[in-house]
Amino acid sequence: MTTGKPPTSHDVARLAGVSQSTVSLVFRGAARGRVAPGTQQAVLDAARRLGFRPNADARRLRVGGPRMVLIAIPDIVNPFFARVFTGARGTAREAGFQVVLSVQRDLASVAADVAGQRVDAVLACSLDDGGRPLDDSVPAVVLDAEPPQGMGAVRFDIAPALTEVVDHLYRLGHRDILHLRADVDTSTFRERAAAVDAACAARGMRRARAAAAVDRDAARDTARAALRRERAAGRAVTAVVCDDDILAVGAYKAAQAEGLAVPGDLSVTGVDNVDLAQALTPELTTVDLPGETLGALGMRRLLAAVDGADQAAEVVRLPARLLIRGSTAPPPSRSSG
Incomplete structure (x- = not known):
């Protein structure tokens, strides 16, 4: 029987048959080398079944530090991506988020950077298609690319x-x-x-x-x-x-x-x-x-997802002229x- 209350990390731990500290490691992106891959998957599966989404603010209160967004682009020299990054970073900072820059060619490679950072959300621009870089606990939006299933996008x-x-x-x-x-x-x-x-x-x-x-x-x-x-x-x-x-x-x-x-x-x-x-x-x-409009709009939609909005899974098209x-x-x- 459901209580109507949102699921907690304790509920996830009980369903997965692990400790709450293990659940915390998985959702903090700190499980590599400390939690077996099969156990990580059991935690993610349990969270998915329960509809559990960790609250970013609560997570920060436990581990300390500001809220963080990772922005991934494929090329730091290309002036178009510099514009995208400028728009996204400005919007994130206005909302009180710090920004981490990741230069990667594909979505799968972003996972390593996410695992090594206390990241609350990911904005990925123009990366090679294929694969979701992280589990559903970290909101993500892609820019100028086809999104994996369940992930939002802003495209031209x-x-x-x-x-x-x-x-x-x-x-x-x-x-x-x-x-x-x-x-x-x-x-x-x-x-x-x-x-x-x-x-x-x-x-x-x-x-x-x-x-x-x-x-x-x-x-x-x-x-x-x-x-x-x-x-x-x-x-x-x-x-x-x-x-x-x-x-x-x-x-x-x-x-x-x-x-x-x-x-x-x-x-x-x-x-x-x-x-x-x-x-x-x-x-x-x-x-x-x-590019700056693309980055800013993508970041606004991502931050809305961090705050619990459902709009991040939509695909929005910007006009080109x-x-x-x-x-x-x-x-x-x-x-x-």
């Missing part, structure tokens, strides 16, 4: 914006484009590829593809090789659609190396709208993804038609 509505990119190029007269893809296997980049493919197919445009690491020099070399390959096959690519602004910088450099002018000979587009996009000459036509600048123009007359 990128497909309509990339469709608009292709439409813009089509209206200018481009019919042969190169999609310079990010060589990163995450749902956001798969979504970008699908959007470009579908938009090109709908308009009867020919689309070549090449994949590069999100690195200026790698993008330059990949784009240059692709342009040469297309030219050798008798095909004249007149525009390059890039998965992000750093790849677009590489496309600019590839054009320069091949003696092509941007946009007179080759139009270039990007995604992100980092400061670099307006530092280029000509300024880059790109899709604006407001095309910014037309000087890097796109009609193709050379010899390639129009």
Whole structure:
């Protein structure tokens, strides 16, 4: 018979057949090397069956110290992730939380950092898909990625914006484009590829593809090789659609190396709208993804989950918009038609 009272760690310990101190170790992330994996799983299973969620404030009163949020990003140098981190950190600090930065490539790798910290919640941005990094006792929200089941997310509505990119190029007269893809296997980049493919197919445009690491020099070399390959096959690519602004910088450099002018000979587009996009000459036509807004909104939803709100499991989409600048123009007359 239920009492109507929320389950306690004592209830979890009794159902799992362990001591309360063992339950505490598991939910503090301090069980590694001290509690057998099978026992940890028994505790998590019991907590799940009972609907037990440890209260972060009470946990802090027992172990001391401020409330803590771990923010995980895949690259500390990329300016887009710097914007996301800035937005998330500011929101967390306003709410009285301290922030720990974790630089990881996938969700599973975040687990080790969580285990080594007294963390109340996790915000993970643009990490490789697959696997939940921690048990249900630690609220988590992912940004710009497909969330594991039961985890919330804030994502950009990128497909309509990339469709608009292709439409813009089509209206200018481009019919042969190169999609310079990010060589990163995450749902956001798969979504970008699908959007470009579908938009090109709908308009009867020919689309070549090449994949590069999100690195200026790698993008330059990949784009240059692709342009040469297309030219050798008798095909004249007149525009390059890039998965992000750093790849677009590489496309600019590839054009320069091949003696092509941007946009007179080759139009270039990007995604992100980092400061670099307006530092280029000509300024880059790109899709604006407001990173600080993404980080701040994701953090607000995460902190609401820490306080017991159910909204963290929802997936929220932020709009993305095309910014037309000087890097796109009609193709050379010899390639129009």
